[in-house]
Amino acid sequence: MLVLKFGGTSVSSxxxxxKIAAILFSKTExxxxxxxxxSGITNKLEQIADLSLEAxxxxxxxxxRSFHFDFIxxxxxxxxQIDLFVEVQQKCNQLEAICESVGTLKxxxxxxxxxxxxxxxxxxxxxxxxxxxxxxxxxxxxxLLESKKLIATTTNESKDxxxxxxxxxxxxxxxxxxxxxxxxxxxxxxxxxxxxxxxHNQKGETVTLGRGGSDFSASIYANAVDATCLEIWSxxxxxxxxxxxxxxxTHSLQKLSYAEAFExxxxxxxxLYPPSILPVMDKNIPLxxxxxxxxxxxxxxxxxxxxxxxNKIQGICSLDEIAIITVSGxxxxxxxxxxxxxxxxxxxxxxxxxxxxxxxxxxxxGIGINQSELLAAQNALNSAFEKDIKRGLMNEVKAIExxxxxxxxxxxxxxxxxxxxxxxxxxxxxxxxxxxIAQGASERNISIVIDKKDEEKALNVIHEKFFASAxxxxxxxxxxxxxxxxxxxxxxxAQKQKLIEEYQINLKVIGVANSKKMLxxxxxxxxxxxxxxxxxxxxxxxxxxxxKNAKAYSSLNEYFETIRKLNLRNAVxxxxxxxxxxxxxxxxxxxxxxxxxxxxxxxxxxxxxxxxKLNKLAKERNIYFKYETSVGAAxxxxxxxxxxxxSGDKIGKIEAVISGSLNFIFNNYNAENQFADVVLQAKxxxxxxxxxxxxxxxxxxxxKILILSRESGLNKExxxxxxxxxxxxxxxxxxxxxxxxxxxxxxxxxxxxxxKNANEKGNKxxxxxxxxxxxxxxxxxxxxxxxxxxxLEGKDNVVAINTNRYVDEPLVIKGAGAGAAVTASGxxxxxxxxxxx
Numbered sequence: 001m002l003v004l005k006f007g008g009t010s011v012s013s014x015x016x017x018x019k020i021a022a023i024l025f026s027k028t029e030x031x032x033x034x035x036x037x038x039s040g041i042t043n044k045l046e047q048i049a050d051l052s053l054e055a056x057x058x059x060x061x062x063x064x065r066s067f068h069f070d071f072i073x074x075x076x077x078x079x080x081q082i083d084l085f086v087e088v089q090q091k092c093n094q095l096e097a098i099c100e101s102v103g104t105l106k107x108x109x110x111x112x113x114x115x116x117x118x119x120x121x122x123x124x125x126x127x128x129x130x131x132x133x134x135x136x137x138x139x140x141x142x143x144l145l146e147s148k149k150l151i152a153t154t155t156n157e158s159k160d161x162x163x164x165x166x167x168x169x170x171x172x173x174x175x176x177x178x179x180x181x182x183x184x185x186x187x188x189x190x191x192x193x194x195x196x197x198x199x200h201n202q203k204g205e206t207v208t209l210g211r212g213g214s215d216f217s218a219s220i221y222a223n224a225v226d227a228t229c230l231e232i233w234s235x236x237x238x239x240x241x242x243x244x245x246x247x248x249x250t251h252s253l254q255k256l257s258y259a260e261a262f263e264x265x266x267x268x269x270x271x272l273y274p275p276s277i278l279p280v281m282d283k284n285i286p287l288x289x290x291x292x293x294x295x296x297x298x299x300x301x302x303x304x305x306x307x308x309x310x311n312k313i314q315g316i317c318s319l320d321e322i323a324i325i326t327v328s329g330x331x332x333x334x335x336x337x338x339x340x341x342x343x344x345x346x347x348x349x350x351x352x353x354x355x356x357x358x359x360x361x362x363x364x365x366g367i368g369i370n371q372s373e374l375l376a377a378q379n380a381l382n383s384a385f386e387k388d389i390k391r392g393l394m395n396e397v398k399a400i401e402x403x404x405x406x407x408x409x410x411x412x413x414x415x416x417x418x419x420x421x422x423x424x425x426x427x428x429x430x431x432x433x434x435x436x437i438a439q440g441a442s443e444r445n446i447s448i449v450i451d452k453k454d455e456e457k458a459l460n461v462i463h464e465k466f467f468a469s470a471x472x473x474x475x476x477x478x479x480x481x482x483x484x485x486x487x488x489x490x491x492x493x494a495q496k497q498k499l500i501e502e503y504q505i506n507l508k509v510i511g512v513a514n515s516k517k518m519l520x521x522x523x524x525x526x527x528x529x530x531x532x533x534x535x536x537x538x539x540x541x542x543x544x545x546x547x548k549n550a551k552a553y554s555s556l557n558e559y560f561e562t563i564r565k566l567n568l569r570n571a572v573x574x575x576x577x578x579x580x581x582x583x584x585x586x587x588x589x590x591x592x593x594x595x596x597x598x599x600x601x602x603x604x605x606x607x608x609x610x611x612x613k614l615n616k617l618a619k620e621r622n623i624y625f626k627y628e629t630s631v632g633a634a635x636x637x638x639x640x641x642x643x644x645x646x647s648g649d650k651i652g653k654i655e656a657v658i659s660g661s662l663n664f665i666f667n668n669y670n671a672e673n674q675f676a677d678v679v680l681q682a683k684x685x686x687x688x689x690x691x692x693x694x695x696x697x698x699x700x701x702x703x704k705i706l707i708l709s710r711e712s713g714l715n716k717e718x719x720x721x722x723x724x725x726x727x728x729x730x731x732x733x734x735x736x737x738x739x740x741x742x743x744x745x746x747x748x749x750x751x752x753x754x755x756k757n758a759n760e761k762g763n764k765x766x767x768x769x770x771x772x773x774x775x776x777x778x779x780x781x782x783x784x785x786x787x788x789x790x791x792l793e794g795k796d797n798v799v800a801i802n803t804n805r806y807v808d809e810p811l812v813i814k815g816a817g818a819g820a821a822v823t824a825s826g827x828x829x830x831x832x833x834x835x836x837x
Contacts, residue, residue, distance in 0.1 A: 001179075002031040003227045005196065005218035008039040009235040010292040011124060014074050017131055018138075019292055020233075024191075025138040029228065032179070033142060033193040034218040035128050037120025038071070042197075042211070049116045052099035053108050061099065065092045068123055075131045087126050091119050110161040115206045117162075118148065121195035121214065129193045142193040147217055150174040151199035153207055164199055164207035166220065168279070175224040194221065212273030219287075223279035230280050231288045232272065238289040238300030239264060239271050242316045242463045246456045249471055250463070253300050253314055257411050260314050261287070261302045263445050267407035268317040277302070312419060313410040313466050316459055320404040320452050322354065323374040324436055327381060328364035331393030339365060342381070349380035355405060355447055357438045366436045368449060374399055403435055404455045407447045408462065420446060426465040428622045430569045431593020432458050453567060461569045471504045474835055475568040477511040477594075479556070480577035481530070483686035484599060485514075487824035488576055493527040495828075505835055510568065513559050515579075520562065560585045564592045572831060575600045576824070578689050590617045590625060597830040599629035599823050605703035608715055624837075626830035631704045632658055632797045632817045634826030640813060641711045644803055651712035653802040654771040655810075658704045660795035660818020661687040661695045666765040667793060675751035676744035686820035687795050693740050697732055698723050698767065701778045705769035708799075709776055716776060726754065726767075726780040758782040764790055788812065795819060 004024070010016055024033065037045075044064055051057040068088045072081055098116060102108050125144060132140045152171045153164035179192065196214025201207050209216045215232055222230040239261065240250040256264070258281040265274040271289055280287050287302040332338045339358070342365055346353060355368030369377055381397045388394035413419055423446065424434065436449040450458055464472045476492070478485065492507055499505045508524035519529060563571065573589050575582050575598035583603040586596050595618075604611050604627055618625035628638050637658075641651060657663055664687050669678045679696070682688050688695045695701075702721050709716045725732060728747045734740035744751075758765050763782035766789050770777050783789045792798050797817025800810035816822045 001225050001227050002027060002029045002229055003218050003222040004031055004231045004233060005034040005214060007234040008036040010233055011035050011128055012039040016292060021132055021135050021138045021140060023295055024140045031191050032221050034196045034214060034221060035124050036196050036214040037124050041120040042117060045117050045120055049108060049113050052102040053106060055103035057099045061096055072127060076134055080130060080134050084127055084130055088123060091123055095119055111205060114161040114208045117208055118198040118206050121197045125193055125195035142191045145192045145194035147195045148198045148200055148206060151220060153199050153201045161207050163210040164201060171220060172224040175221060179225055215273035215276035219276040219279040222285050223283055226283060227285055229286045229288060231290055233290045233292045234271055235293060236271055237291040237294060237297045239269055241467055242459055247459045247463050254298060256300060256302045256314060258302060258304060259444060260409055260411055263409040264315050264317050267405060268319045312413045313408050315409050316462050318404050318406045318455055318459055320455060321371045322368050322403040322405055323371040324400045324403055324449055325367050325377055326364055326398045329394035330363060331388050333363050345380050345384045346377060349376055351377045355438050357436050368405060371401060400435055402452045403449050404452045405447050405449055406458050407445055409445050411444055413444060422465060423462060426461050427458050430457060430461050431621060457567055457569045471500060471506045473506045473508055474570045474572060475508050475510045476572055476574060477563050478574045479513050479582050480575060481512060481514050483820035484823045485576035487820040488827050489530055491824055491828045511563060518559055556581055556585060560588050563594060572597060572834060574827060586614055590614060590621060593621050593623055595624040595834050597626045597827055599827055601630040601703040604630055605706045608717055611710055624834045628830050629823050629826035631707050633823040635797060635813055635815050635817060637799050637813055638711050649803045649805050651801060651803055654708055656769050656799040657766050657789050657792055658769055658797050658799060658817060659695060659701045659767055660797055662767045663792060664795040669755060671752040671755045675748055676741050679744060687818040691737050693734060696727055698725060698778050701767055701769050705771060705776055705778060709771050714774060720776055722777040724779040
């Protein structure tokens with residue numbers, strides 16, 4: 001004989017019931033069908049019970065009655081409706097009488113609540129039984145079993161009315177007395193339907209088996225009749241690797257052991273009620289979790305054997321609404337029975353313990369409980385240890401609220417080396433703090449307690465880490481969509497599909513900001529939507545109602561705060577600006593475990609203490625602060641210096657032409673054209689900063705050599721750099737870009753003289769930065785033809801590095817050092833470095 005259980009969603013419409021009829025019609029064995037209340041009815045009964053205390057239940061009770069009446073009209077023809085209408089009306093009359101009594105007495109006991117909650121399954125079983133029996137397409141004859149009379153529980157204490165303790169022996173005798181025994185000699189030829197969830201106690205009073213108890217009822221029936229199989233049908237395709245409502249790209253687990261299934265169900269996998277595993281495990285009855293709406297799908301098969309997987313982890317689940325209480329004090333150490341005393345106090349207070357962790361010093365015990373029981377637990381423990389607290393032997397109970405338990409489950413986890421390290425590494429990179437850790441001796445479960453606000457983030461991070469088929473979502477926030485920013489966005493969207501297919505990385509642009517406003521979309525912005533920000537008419541936009549995703553921002557701090565509040569995993573902030581305001585936000589972002597990639601030189605060339613702080617914070621938060629493109633665009637200059645130093649080499653000297661913009665300007669200026677025109681060309685082609693004065697004043701080069709010196713191990717400030725300006729003072733003091741170009745034109749003779757003096761000697765003009773013997777300098781120099789810098793064309797950079805190993809001939813890095821496309825490619829490379837590490 002088979003036992004099949006159908007959940008509330010499965011039985012809540014005519015089309016769904018037709019699917020159930022087809023499933024039953026295909027069975028070759030006799031069966032018992034167990035049904036839940038119709039979807040949402042148990043919650044409605046909970047509300048009716050609560051409202052009855054204030055005599056406000058009447059409207060909901062009428063909704064309850066009308067729902068069942070309307071459903072009956074939809075399901076069966078008029079000739080079969082009368083009996084069902086009478087049954088529903090009688091139940092509603094009983095329910096109303098109970099509610100009136102509650103309102104009169106102003107008392108709602110667990111006994112009364114259990115009786116009220118039982119009406120859902122009592123009615124659904126009767127209605128479904130009638131539908132199946134008279135279904136004109138595929139009628140299946142099923143007789144009604146009264147679960148309330150057949151399933152017995154052992155106690156009649158008030159605390160057990162809503163979660164009664166099963167008397168399996170008595171229940172088995174009751175069921176077999178009605179159903180009979182299926183053996184080789186004797187076989188019942190009847191099919192049955194029974195209400196889930198409901199039972200009776202020793203006094204014959206109505207009790208329930210806990211929320212989810214219909215699964216338990218089905219398992220009890222399976223145990224009693226020695227079923228060949230138990231099938232639990234719901235609206236999901238078996239048990240998933242994680243909760244699909246909280247984690248993307250989950251997949252069904254084909255096989256689980258009883259122990260694995262119990263662990264996952266206990267820690268939040270709602271597709272199965274944990275106690276329902278025990279009766280079938282007792283008799284080694286296979287359990288299938290199937291999808292009513294897609295019966296052809298395989299679902300999950302649960303038995304005594306597990307499925308060997310490379311991941312070792314079968315699934316990840318979570319349990320929220322948790323509080324952690326800490327019982328501590330020197331009075332606990334080396335005292336036999338101290339832990340027993342703590343647990344006994346909680347048991348007597350009817351507090352369920354979910355998780356336990358204890359320090360080796362024996363001076364503290366951490367206990368995870370349901371948050372709703374926190375006050376009762378604190379009062380019970382503080383009262384019991386009152387004398388010890390006064391004597392200083394014990395501390396008052398401390399509590400951490402709003403926690404959640406994330407559990408990783410798998411029978412083969414004990415064979416995985418470094419598993420815990422991977423877990424903590426993954427969540428640490430995303431700024432998730434661990435409150436407590438627990439691991440059983442079986443090594444089947446690793447449980448970590450974290451803040452509830454990080455639940456979804458942690459589940460996704462761990463799932464992406466351990467399931468190879470999972471696509472890793474990277475949440476990108478961008479500041480700046482000028483020349484570099486636009487090129488970066490083009491690269492990102494051009495590479496997006498390839499990264500998904502070949503590397504299982506999905507780059508999701510969540511936020512984009514420029515100096516005027518930002519776009520924000522949790523589900524990821526499209527290329528077209530991001531591109532709007534570059535249009536002039538959009539830049540003039542000021543908070544129009546028709547734009548749903550655009551918002552004008554009074555300050556960039558709001559943008560940063562929004563990023564923090566979203567609390568997304570694998571978050572990376574991309575700074576494609578030259579703004580000091582943006583760079584001031586790095587510390588806030590890094591402190592909130594958001595990696596930063598920037599081509600902006602300001603932060604790393606500001607005070608040395610700021611440079612050190614940002615790098616130190618990134619290491620402490622186990623995230624990344626990448627600024628390779630702050631010097632030499634996409635050239636691997638900083639990486640090379642890092643590799644040299646980490647191998648034990650020492651940087652002695654650096655000579656460099658590291659301004660692609662200035663190199664472009666002086667390579668293209670010949671005194672026959674206007675110096676101002678060449679600068680304008682460089683600006684328009686994206687080689688200079690938005691304000692070319694930053695390049696022409698030498699500030700850009702000074703920032704770069706300062707960063708190189710710091711990466712080489714020197715403690716230097718901007719004031720330590722010797723700079724010989726080649727600009728007339730009037731140009732240097734220009735207040736705007738427009739004024740700068742006017743002054744450049746005014747002083748054309750100055751630039752022509754510089755060029756002619758060098759050209760007469762056969763030299764070229766280059767702005768050279770130098771670090772030697774701890775001294776830093778930047779100057780416009782006349783470069784002779786025998787210099788390695790002489791033939792540096794266009795916007796190219798060259799960096800010559802002398803070290804203890806590169807003495808006679810320097811290590812030379814040469815290539816394009818300016819340009820939006822090149823810089824953007826370097827920024828993108830930094831982003832990929834983070835994702836691959």
